Amino acid sequence: MRRRTCFFVFALFFLAIxxxxxxxxxxxxxxxxxxxxxxxxxxxxxxxxxxxxxxxEINTSGGVKVGSVMRPFKVxxxxxxxxxxxxxxxxxxxxxxxxxxxxxxxxxxxxxxRSECAIACMDVVGQYKVPMILGxxxxxxxxxxxxxDYDKYKxxxxxCLNAIYLVKYLGGTMGYLNKEFGFNKVFIMNQDVAWAxxxxxxxxxxxxxxxxxxxxxxxxxxxxxxxFSAGLMKAKAKGAQVILPIFDMPQSGIxxxxxxxxxxxxxxxxxxxxxxxxxxxxxxxxxxxxAMNCIFEIGNMPVPKVPKSVEFYExxxxxxxxxxxAGHSPAPAYEMIYVLKEAIExxxxxxxxxxxxxxxxxxxxxxxxxxxxxxxxxxxYGNNPEVEALGCMIQWREPGKxxxxxxxxxxxxxxQLPEGLKSLK
Amino acid sequence: MxxxxxxxxxxxxxxxxxxxxxxxxxxxxxxxxxxxxxAVYIFSGFSVWIFLNTIGLPYLISVILAIILAILMGxxxxxxxxxxxxxxxxxxxxxxxxxxxxxxxxFRYFDFVGFRYTLPVFIDGSLNIGDVYIDYQRMIIxxxxxxxxxxxxxxxxxxxxxxxxxxxxxxxxxxxxxxIDSDHVGALSMAIGCALAAIAAVVILPLGTIAVEGGYEVLxxxxxxxxxxxxxxxxxxxxxxxxxxxxxxxxxxxxxxxWMMLVSLIAIAVVLIVKPSGLxxxxxxxxxxx
Numbered sequence: 001m002r003r004r005t006c007f008f009v010f011a012l013f014f015l016a017i018x019x020x021x022x023x024x025x026x027x028x029x030x031x032x033x034x035x036x037x038x039x040x041x042x043x044x045x046x047x048x049x050x051x052x053x054x055x056x057e058i059n060t061s062g063g064v065k066v067g068s069v070m071r072p073f074k075v076x077x078x079x080x081x082x083x084x085x086x087x088x089x090x091x092x093x094x095x096x097x098x099x100x101x102x103x104x105x106x107x108x109x110x111x112x113x114r115s116e117c118a119i120a121c122m123d124v125v126g127q128y129k130v131p132m133i134l135g136x137x138x139x140x141x142x143x144x145x146x147x148x149d150y151d152k153y154k155x156x157x158x159x160c161l162n163a164i165y166l167v168k169y170l171g172g173t174m175g176y177l178n179k180e181f182g183f184n185k186v187f188i189m190n191q192d193v194a195w196a197x198x199x200x201x202x203x204x205x206x207x208x209x210x211x212x213x214x215x216x217x218x219x220x221x222x223x224x225x226x227x228f229s230a231g232l233m234k235a236k237a238k239g240a241q242v243i244l245p246i247f248d249m250p251q252s253g254i255x256x257x258x259x260x261x262x263x264x265x266x267x268x269x270x271x272x273x274x275x276x277x278x279x280x281x282x283x284x285x286x287x288x289x290x291a292m293n294c295i296f297e298i299g300n301m302p303v304p305k306v307p308k309s310v311e312f313y314e315x316x317x318x319x320x321x322x323x324x325x326a327g328h329s330p331a332p333a334y335e336m337i338y339v340l341k342e343a344i345e346x347x348x349x350x351x352x353x354x355x356x357x358x359x360x361x362x363x364x365x366x367x368x369x370x371x372x373x374x375x376x377x378x379x380x381y382g383n384n385p386e387v388e389a390l391g392c393m394i395q396w397r398e399p400g401k402x403x404x405x406x407x408x409x410x411x412x413x414x415x416q417l418p419e420g421l422k423s424l425k
Numbered sequence: 426m427x428x429x430x431x432x433x434x435x436x437x438x439x440x441x442x443x444x445x446x447x448x449x450x451x452x453x454x455x456x457x458x459x460x461x462x463x464a465v466y467i468f469s470g471f472s473v474w475i476f477l478n479t480i481g482l483p484y485l486i487s488v489i490l491a492i493i494l495a496i497l498m499g500x501x502x503x504x505x506x507x508x509x510x511x512x513x514x515x516x517x518x519x520x521x522x523x524x525x526x527x528x529x530x531x532f533r534y535f536d537f538v539g540f541r542y543t544l545p546v547f548i549d550g551s552l553n554i555g556d557v558y559i560d561y562q563r564m565i566i567x568x569x570x571x572x573x574x575x576x577x578x579x580x581x582x583x584x585x586x587x588x589x590x591x592x593x594x595x596x597x598x599x600x601x602x603x604x605i606d607s608d609h610v611g612a613l614s615m616a617i618g619c620a621l622a623a624i625a626a627v628v629i630l631p632l633g634t635i636a637v638e639g640g641y642e643v644l645x646x647x648x649x650x651x652x653x654x655x656x657x658x659x660x661x662x663x664x665x666x667x668x669x670x671x672x673x674x675x676x677x678x679x680x681x682x683x684w685m686m687l688v689s690l691i692a693i694a695v696v697l698i699v700k701p702s703g704l705x706x707x708x709x710x711x712x713x714x715x
Binding site: 219285 | 426429430433437539540541543545549550557558559633634636637642674678681682683686
C-alpha cells in the first residue's frame with residue numbers, strides 16, 4: 001500500500017513537471033550581459049534602463065535562438081563609476097574583469113562610460129575575447145585601435161555617436177549659422193575630458209579653420225566645475241557671436257543659467273547634457289530659450305519622420321513612467337541589445353570570434369535610424385535616417401518646446417536668434 | 426575684464442567663506458570633528474527640493490524646515506556618534522566621514538541623480554555694474570557671507586556661549602572646572618555648524634544643480650580654507666577665502682579654469698610648510714612640533 005502511494009505521488013510530481021508550460025528561454029542557460037556603467041550620471045542610469053527594457057522584451061518573446069536552443073539574456077550590472085572625477089581607470093578595468101571572470105559575462109554592453117576607461121578596457125575584452133559594444137564613450141581613439149591592430153581589438157564596437165560624427169553635426173550647424181546670419185566668431189568652452197577635448201580640437205581643425213571662422217578663445221573646465229563666468233566674460237570681451245559648449249557633467253547646466261543672467265550676446269550652440277531632455281525647461285525655469293543643443297542619437301528624442309524613434313521613446317515612457325532626459329546613450333543602449341541578439345542568432349553561437357564576425361554584418365532599422373557598423377566598428381551616422389543612424393540639433397523655444405533645426409532631412413523649423421543677438425546679414 | 430574678474434572673485438570668495446564657516450565653527454573652534462559636513466550640505470539641498478517639489482510647501486517654509494532638519498542631524502551626529510568615541514580624534518574623523526559617505530551614497534541609491542534637482546533663485550534678474558552683469562542671487566550670497574562672518578566673529582569672541590565653544594577646544598577639563606558642560610556645548614556647536622552648512626546650501630545651490638558629488642567638493646573646499654586660514658580663526662577664514670577665491674578667479678580668467686583646483690592645493694602645501702597652523706591660528710603646539 002505504501003509503495004503504491006509513493007509511486008502515485010512520484011507519478012503526480014513528474015506529471016506536474018511535464019505538463020507545466022516551460023519557456024525554453026528561461027530553462028536554458030542564460031547569456032550573461034555584463035553592464036559596467038556609471039549610475040551617478042543620467043546617461044548611465046537611463047542607458048541601463050534601456051538595456052533592461054530590451055532584455056525584458058527579448059526574454060518575453062522567447063529569448064535568443066542560439067543554434068536550436070532558445071536562451072534568455074541575463075543582465076549583470078556594475079556601477080563602475082567611470083564617469084566620476086577622481087575614479088581611477090584601474091577601478092573600471094577591475095569592474096570589467098570581475099564581470100568577465102567572476103560573473104562569466106559572455107558580452108559587455110554599454111560599457112566603460114568615459115573614453116579614457118573604454119580605450120583601456122579594449123585590452124581587457126581583447127584578452128578574454130569577449131565582444132563589447134560601447135554606448136557612451138565617444139573618443140575616436142577606439143576606432144584607431146581597431147584599425148591599427150584588428151586581431152587584438154576587433155572585439156570592441158560602438159553603437160553611440162562618436163566625436164567625429166558630433167563634429168559633423170556641429171559643423172553643419174555652424175555652416176548654417178554662417179550662411180543665414182553671417183556669424184564667424186566662436187568661443188569654445190569644453191569639459192576637460194578626452195571626448196570633449198577631442199571634439200573641440202577637431203572642431204577647430206576640421207570646421208572652423210576650413211570655414212574661415214575665427215576662434216576667439218577656448219576654455220577647458222575640469223569635471224565638477226560650477227562657475228563659468230570667466231569663460232563667458234572672455235567670450236563677451238572678444239566679441240564671440242557663437243559659444244560652442246561641450247559638456248556632459250550635471251553641473252554644466254549652470255553654464256546656461258550664467259549665460260542668461262550675464263546677458264552674454266552670443267548664441268549658445270553645442271552640447272550641454274542637462275539641456276537635452278524635456279525636463280530642462282522646468283529645471284532651468286524656462287531660461288534656456290534660444291539655446292541650441294545636440295541630441296546625439298535620435299530615439300532619445302522622438303523624431304516624427306522616423307517612426308521607430310517615436311515608438312521607442314513612447315515604450316520607454318510607458319515602462320518607466322517618465323520620459324528620456326539624456327540626449328546621449330539610451331537609444332543606442334536599447335538597440336545594441338537587439339543588434340547583439342541578431343548577431344548571436346546569425347552566428348548560431350555565443351563564441352566571441354563568431355559573434356564579432358556576425359556583428360560586422362549588422363544591418364538593422366531601429367530607433368536611431370539605420371544601424372550598420374563601419375570597418376572601424378563604429379556605427380555610421382549621417383543625415384538620412386534611411387541610410388544611416390541619425391543625431392540632430394534642437395533649439396529650445398517658448399513655451400518649452402524642442403524644435404529640430406538640423407539636419408534638414410528631419411528639421412521642423414529654422415534657427416531663431418535669441419533676444420539681444422542680431423544677424424550680421 | 427579686470428572689473429568683472431574682481432566682482433566674480435568677490436562672489437567666489439564669499440562662496441568659499443560660506444562653505445567653510447560651519448566646518449570651522451565645529452571642527453576649528455570647538456574641536457569637534459564633523460567630516461559629514463559635505464553630506465549635511467547636500468542633505469539640506471535635497472531636503473529643500475523635496476519640501477518644495479514633492480510636498481509642495483512654500484519656498485521659505487521649505488528653507489526653514491531644511492535648516493531645522495540640519496540642526497537635528499547635527500544633534501544626532503553628536504549624541505548618536507561623537508559622544509561614544511569622544512576624546513579619540515581619529516575615530517571622530519573616521520566615524521563622521523563614514524556617516525557622510527553613507528548619507529551621500531544613500532541619495533545616489535534612492536535615485537537622486539540627474540539634472541532636475543535644482544532650486545529656484547531668491548530674486549530673479551541681474552544688475553549691470555560697469556558693463557558687467559551680476560545676478561541678484563550672487564549678490565545675496567556676498568551679503569549673507571559678510572553678515573554671517575561678522576556674526577560668527579562677534580559670537581565666538583563676545584558671547585559667553587561662543588567663548589565656551591572655544592574653551593572646550595582649548596582644554597576640555599579646564600573648561601569643565603569653569604562649569605562649562607562640554608557635551609552640551611559640543612552638541613550645540615555641531616548643531617550650529619550643520620545649520621550653517623544648510624544656510625550655505627540654500628543660498629549657493631540655486632546657482633546650479635544639486636549633485637551628490639558636490640558634497641565631496643564642499644568638504645575639500647572647507648578644509649582648504651580652514652587649513653590656509655587657520656582652524657578656529659574667523660578672521661583667518663575670511664582672509665583665506667579672499668586669497669583662494671581671488672586666486673582661483675584670476676587663474677580661471679587669465680590662465681585656464683582647469684588650473685583652479687591647483688590653487689587650493691598649492692595654498693595648502695605652502696601654508697603647511699611655512700606656517701602649519703594656518704595664517705591666523707595660534708596652535709603653538711602644532712608649530713613647535715613641526
